[in-house]
Amino acid sequence: MALYPWLEPLWKQWQVMLSQQATPHAILCSANVGTGIEDLVNCLAAAIVCKNSDEEACGFCHSCELSQGGHHPDIHWVIPEKEGKGINVEQIREANRYAIESSQLGGKRIIIIQPAESMNESASNALLKTLETPPEQCVFVLLTQDKHKLLPTIISRCQHWQLPKVTKPVLLDWLGSQLSREQMPGWFSLKMYAQSPLDALSFIKQDKQKEWEQLLTLLLVGVQKRSFSLYEVQSFFKNEPLEKVSWLLYLFNDLQKAHFGVADTPQPAVFEQLASCISYTSAYSHYQHLQQMRHSLTTSSGLNAELLIVDWYLTLIKP
Structure with missing residues (x-):
């Protein structure tokens, strides 16, 4: 299997581990979504x-x-039973x-x-018991986006690998x-997915650049005129709200950088206008608000993402 180029350095290290027959009983691998890390783990499993x-x-x-x-009957994947749900204790017991x-x-x-961090407390404790006395001829591979959400005792029983940036x-x-020169957007858009190349390709192929530009315009019109179309804002955030919250986080992070003169260049004119309308203090405050919102949306079911984002938008444009 041909691997993506950013996976090859880690694969070479794993090949050394395999050739020396030094595969541990438990591996913890940290990698972003959109890196194709699953392909690398499939290569590892097939080699083992x-x-x-x-x-x-x-x-x-x-x-x-x-x-x-x-x-293969000896390769088992444990993933959430439903999208957005966690890994439960029965799955780990199995x-x-x-x-x-x-x-x-x-x-x-x-x-x-x-993702390993999606295990609930009971599932984590059930796995920990097995890792404390690991079975022979068995290798656990835990894939995570954020190892700090795992129990320290689980981390301590794994050999940790980090996918290089x-x-x-x-x-x-x-x-x-993968693309023609005409399809390639500027770095200002692409850097949102700098550590998730497959998501970057999807962003381009699905023509989400137009939505990204629409978001910038929605924000600029709101902070300049202190007015907005409720229908337009609701319609925009109705589809894929979590991804758009991530866009907002990148944007408000960049707005903070702009006030210190360390934002990446070149920047579109609409971004420069936003930076002139939104102070550093305001950008920092909204960034914290958006972080809390994303955390709530990813950890609590039943929340109305569209409503939460519209409420946030109102706090942004109020005088």
């Missing part, structure tokens, strides 16, 4: 269960055929049963938990290989 090779899957044995088809059972093909078992040249080179 391969019958003919140590540092990478041979691609020809029966185990490799099953791995490639996603049907994973623990896999861990102590014999391998169906006579090799190692691999249990991959993603995606550099700007690597990101732009890869996007350039």
Whole structure:
């Protein structure tokens, strides 16, 4: 499998680990969404269960055929049962049963938990008990966006790996290989997804640049005229509100930087106008507000994201 270029450095390190037969019983890997980290973990899992090779899957044995088809009986993924939900204790108990059972093909078992930080307290404690006395011939791989949300005792029992940051040249080179020159937006937009290349490509292909520009205009009109169209604001935030909250966070972070003269350039004229209308104190305050909102929306079910964002917008434009 050809890996994305930003995954290759970590894969080379893992190959050394595999060749030295130094694979630990538990691996914690920190990586952003939109990096394709799942492909890298699939390569690792295939290599571990391969019958003919140590540092990478041979691609020809029966185990490799099953791995490639996603049907290997000794590779188990544990993910939330529903989008936006956490990983519950029953899922971890089932994973623990896999861990102590014999391998169906006579090799190692691999249990991959993603996102690990979505485990609730009971699930975390159930996993911890297994990690304290790890079963033989079993490897746990925990994928996380934020390891600080995991129990310290779980972190301490894992070998931690961090996916290296995606550099700007690597990101732009890869996007350039996927797109025509006319499709490439400016860095001011792309940097929102600087550490999530696959999301950056999706942003471009779905033509979300127009929505991003619409958001900037909505904000500028609001702070300049102190008035707005409720229908227009509600309609804008109705679809994919969490992603748009992330856009707002990037924007208000940049507004703070602009007041210190450290924002990336070049900047569109609408951003410069926003910076002239929104003070550093206001930008900082709204950034904190948006962070709290995103946390609430990602941890609490049943909240009306559209309503929360519109309420925030009202605080932004009020005199």
